[in-house]
Amino acid sequence: MPTTVVTMPQLGETVTEGTISLWLKKPGDAVEKYEPFVEIATDKVSAELPSPVSGTMRELVAQVGQTVLVGAPIAIIDDGAATTSVPTATQPSDIEGNDARRFSPAVRRLAREHRVDPRTLHGSGAQGRVTANDVVAAAQPKHAPEFADGQTIALTQARRLIAQRMVESKHTIPHAWTMTEIDVTDVWKLRAREKDAFERTHGVKLTLLPFFIRAVAAALTRFPLMNALFTESGIRLNQDVNISVVVGLDGNLLLPVIRNADKLRVAELALATAALAEKARNGTLKADDLAGGTCTVNNTGAYGSVLSAPIIPLKQTAVVTMEAVIKRPIVRGDDDGIAVRSMMNACLSLDHRIVDGIIACSFLADIKASLETADPAGFP
């Protein structure tokens, strides 16, 4: 009977593997095309996977809790209805050919000795193969604690990936950094005036964040190099302005994306941000929610920070932070008068391969100008 081998899909741009969290079908069950048959969790999302064919579930190749590389087989479905599935008939041999999750004798022995699960390791060998050295390295902390007392916290999959990406970004992107000071008194007042009505109407709190995102998105349309990607073949300008918003969770860091943020008004941005944050907390973000960000906004001020030097997310050119709003006496106007104003720092880390100081500073100045001349027409 013709069969279809279902492989682990790529659930996000930088996702390399997924963990089977729940089988919705067992062997022998009928499966409709597009019917979800398995739940898969990655470090960033959980997703139900629709069946590519109608038929009968024949074999669950991967176990619940097992982490499987993208492209590796997870299930085999008897494609009963189809009589034309010539290509799929040869696919079971892929199971034999897929080496990435087959471990060498040395890896198996070392994993047993060191009590390391090789399936949780990221292979440094060819095609991501887990090598004997990977196992030894993973076992290292247990034998050589870096400090005499205290505990070692095992790396979760999410933490390990965050670490890898941070290192990769810092290693490959020459970070430059700059900061500006923004007088947000007017927009702060606008927010204070509107927030109760806004919450009644929309059911979400009105913060300064959507105003800031709007200013950043608008600036990106005027400075396309800030909305770009460095590749060896050239600087790729992104057509869309998709803002990644940093959401910090317990031990994890997520960057859900507001698509075409430059086309959205403040109220829409507020709703989109709240919806994404809610999904992040519930663990219901889908791959699409996380993919395609072109520039990142981080509300570090929410925790009282007044200055930060963020690491640029991979595949982006810049990350902008909004720091805490602080009332300070400011000298302003032509008469050198001193006034108490609500001041906020905005910090920018940028990929110096793509942009230089002139563009970066002009970009920040553009954001500053947008916020200092808060446009009531842009709201709600």
Added chain:
Amino acid sequence: MAVTARTTVMNNVEAVRHTLHQALTNDPNTLILGEDVGARGNVFLITKGFLEEFGAARVIDTPLAEACIVGVAVGMAMEGLRPIAEIQFADFIYPAFNQIVGEAAKTRYRSNGDYTCPLVIRTPYGGGVRGALSHSVSIEALFYHVPGLKIAAPSFPADIKGLLTAAIEDPDPVLFLEHKKTYRSVKGEVPDGRYVVPLGKADVKREGEQLSVVSYGLYVHQALDAAARLAEEGISAEVIDLRSIRPMDRTTILQSVRKTHKLLIIHEDHKFGGIGAEIAAMVAEEALFELDAPIRRLCGPDVPAMGYAQTLENAFMISTERMADAMREMVRF
């Protein structure tokens, strides 16, 4: 192993000559027999002047009859002499197969230890010298199957002296292989005076962490060149010179594999049923759970002989580049 303070730089052919001369000088029971070893002084001039110095009873020109050379030598050895027989080129050894395998190797066993056969059979082997079908062959795999026969194949001057001395002093037959391409291309320091390298002991010529390369003969030198080149890429390969093919130094090979978890075997002789097959099987039996990659063999092709045409010879011989490529692939695996 004797430690001597003084050394002399010589090439491989000089090391053979020096060691034979020392043996003939020190032990009156030693003698040399073979084709052109006397008046001609050997085709590589290894024994030039020996006839005049030691006389026709100890430096014997034989007919072109290899069965006779080894057969006569077996008789001499059983009766207490220490013959060093020469087969002019390894390609000519086949007529003596019966005398080597059927007689020499079995003498001790057949006589229940009453007789031994302290015989050395030296012969130049190996290709890469435009030697074509009759002057290029590697013969070790034809003989290493035979219990009772020891085989040495050193390729550094000091090892040649140490192992040839050990072979001459050994109470049992030893087939002593000299790669002819290394005769004049390889130079090194050789200890003066008595110097012995025990049979059956390999030598780590270069220490490394990521890959064990086991070879012998000419290819040890190329493997060392490849390893040095790869070191510049940050790749650390260990190179083991087998030196003796039988007894095989399992300990050194296994120790290395336990460290690097990867094994590459390189030899000039044909791949099928070659020395590499035995090493691979031995490691699979003894150290399977140390292996982090499939064992790989880089060997001569399974064709009947090395062609004379340069293209055919190049196709048979393994270049240093091919060795480096294989080593790199295995480290990255």
